[in-house]
Amino acid sequence: MSIYRELQRECYEANMQLDALKLVVYTFGNVSAVDREKGIFAIKPSGVPYEILKPEDIVILDYDANVVEGNLRPSSDTKTHAYLYKNWENIGGISHTHAIYSVAWAQSQLDIPILGTTHADHLTTDIPCTPSMRDDLIKGNYEYNTGIQILDCFKEKQLSYEEVEMILIGYHGPFTWGKSADKAVYNSKVLETIAEMAYLTRQINPNVQRLKDSLIRKHYERKHGENAYYGQ
Numbered sequence: 001m002s003i004y005r006e007l008q009r010e011c012y013e014a015n016m017q018l019d020a021l022k023l024v025v026y027t028f029g030n031v032s033a034v035d036r037e038k039g040i041f042a043i044k045p046s047g048v049p050y051e052i053l054k055p056e057d058i059v060i061l062d063y064d065a066n067v068v069e070g071n072l073r074p075s076s077d078t079k080t081h082a083y084l085y086k087n088w089e090n091i092g093g094i095s096h097t098h099a100i101y102s103v104a105w106a107q108s109q110l111d112i113p114i115l116g117t118t119h120a121d122h123l124t125t126d127i128p129c130t131p132s133m134r135d136d137l138i139k140g141n142y143e144y145n146t147g148i149q150i151l152d153c154f155k156e157k158q159l160s161y162e163e164v165e166m167i168l169i170g171y172h173g174p175f176t177w178g179k180s181a182d183k184a185v186y187n188s189k190v191l192e193t194i195a196e197m198a199y200l201t202r203q204i205n206p207n208v209q210r211l212k213d214s215l216i217r218k219h220y221e222r223k224h225g226e227n228a229y230y231g232q
Contacts, residue, residue: 004042004069007035008058011042014181015058018095019050021189028098030075033181034085036092039063041085045072076143083147084177088161093181095188098173101195102188105129106168112198114211119194120219127191128157129168150175166191 002008011033018024018031027050032043042058059070065082067074075081081094105112105127112127114120119127130153137145150167154160165187166176176187201208223230 002056002060002069004035004038004040004060005055007033007040007042007060008055010181011044011058012053012055014093014095014185015044015053016050017182017185018097018188021185023097023099023185023188023192024050025098029096030077030081031093031095031181031185032075032078032081032085033093034091036089040068041081043075043078043081045070046075048072077146079141079143080146080150080175083144084150084175087147087151088177090162090179091177091184092179093184094175094177095181095184096173096175097188097192099188099192099195101199102168102174102192103172104199105195106173107171109170112168112195114216115198115201115208116211117215117219118197120211120216121223122187122190122194122220123164123166124216124220125157125159125164127166127168127194128153128159128164130170132170146172 014031018029027047030044032041034041040060040062042060045057045059048057057072059072059074060068061074062068063082063086065079077096084094106129109129111129114126130149133149146169165178168174174191176184176191178184178187222228
């Protein structure tokens with residue numbers, strides 16, 4: 001039995017949750033989970049259908065995307081995951097999907113504006129979308145450069161990865177993360193829900209205004225603030 005069995009199981013269950021939540025189409029999408037003490041992470045193998053995926057299929061890698069254990073090729077997005085783990089030390093899991101509404105906003109190259117309290121329950125900013133990647137970077141180490149693109153976007157917009165746990169990659173799709181693989185999947189579902197709500201809101205009222213600051217602060221603080229009172 002693999003010494004990484006527990007991490008493989010965590011990663012496997014998170015990937016299966018992604019499928020159960022209908023956030024993936026066929027084999028598109030992946031979740032990874034990290035073990036900070038060992039300096040390794042686990043990720044779904046590339047192109048393996050969810051209905052036949054097994055915990056032992058999960059691939060183990062180091063932060064330079066070198067395979068530590070596994071007989072299958074890791075996800076094609078592995079280098080993006082590795083780059084984020086290497087640079088953002090407080091994340092425990094990463095999720096990438098091709099969920100319809102999230103991708104639609106990414107393909108439109110638009111940030112998702114904060115229009116309502118569901119959005120404000122989770123973050124106080126628009127959900128950022130990166131610009132299209134330059135041709136020389138596309139031709140280079142594409143997945144690694146996607147990781148750089150994510151960090152560059154956060155620096156440019158002066159965002160904290162611990163507060164804003166999601167991003168859209170222009171023309172590509174969403175990446176989310178969190179303290180665990182389960183939280184990363186949770187954030188993928190939240191992002192897709194917010195993306196759909198924002199789309200429908202703009203269909204009903206193309207001139208809708210951004211949610212006012214007082215409501216943004218109220219809804220965010222009651223869940224995440226010093227005196228939060230949401231939940232048990």
